[in-house]
Amino acid sequence: MEYNQKQLSILEAAEKLFASHGFHATSVRDIAHEADVNIAMISYYFGSKEKLIEAIFLKRIIAWKITLTATLSDTTRSYVERFDALVETYVTRVMSNPCFNLMMIRAQIQEDIAVNELIHENKKEVHDVIKSFINEGQESGVFKNDVDIMMMVVTLVGTTNHIMSTRHHFQRMSNLEHLTDTELQEYLIRHTSNHLKNLFKAILIHEA
Template sequence: MEYNQKQVSILEAAEKLFASQGFHGTSVRDIAHEADVNIAMISYYFGSKEKLIEAIFLKRIYTWRQTLEGILSDSSKSFIERFDALVETYVVRVMSNPCFNLILMRAQIQSDMTVNELIHQNKKEVYELISGFIGEGQVHGIFNKDIDVIMMINTLIGTTNHVMSTRHHFQRLTNLEHLSDEQLQEYLVTHTSNHLKKLLKAILIHEA
């Protein structure tokens, strides 16, 4: 759905606070203060804190699914080009939205989070899209047979999220303290993307 500027401000404020303070540690009052709106406006637009985090997930999930479908269905590009685009786009998406991805990581290990079923359904849809794409590549003789698609996706997600969430440790370990935040971001996107493309294509197109 389309959101007006006030709703976007509320969603952005909530996302920032949920990432830094946790869902349970953030009150509607905190969100109202951060978004510079009154509590009644949050209630009017979203109803509750639970509905608010659900709106955040729906917005992010819908955008990602559309993007993913567009990449994988682009028959003007080769299977390898589409796979590279998938990796690059995912890495950029995670690195550019650290607050949402921290919320996502946290929500998946908290069984009482109301968005857990939404997360599971999204994971299932993404798996089916990527699995279908790889299956098509196998039919055309591009990709190897017997690929564990779930573990490949876990490798992509796990590596990217780890680098994103521990970026300052990575910066120190690799002696990149001289880089600005913007330069570090550019380096992490490029370095992580290239590493994952090489790693995953070793499974996809090279004999074990």
């Protein structure tokens, strides 16, 4: 769905507040104030706070599934190159959109939020796409057969989300206080991607 600038402002404001305060602690009035719109406009465009958070997730999820499918179906690249691209794309996506990913973490903890089923379905679809890709690589003799795909996906998501959500602790522990926020983000994307690619190669690829 295409959104106009007012709608995008509302979505961005809601995403920021849901990430920092949680869904239940954020009111429509808070969102209206952050987006510099009136409450009636939010109601007109989205209907309710529940529909608003659903719109945020659908917007992000649809974009990610398109990117994931395009990355793994690019047969001009080898299986290893495509898996490396998956890791880099995912890490960049998470590190570049901390508000959304913090919001997703919060939403999964709070089981009574309506988007939990949407999150579950998205996780299942993403897992199935990655599983299908790895199975193809196994049939082609590129990947090992004894691979726990679920744990690989959990490792990718968990490691990236942990570093994203504790980035300033990571910065201090790694003696990187001299880096600006932009430099830190670039470092984390590169460092996390390389670590995960090396880890997954050891798990996936037959030793020469």
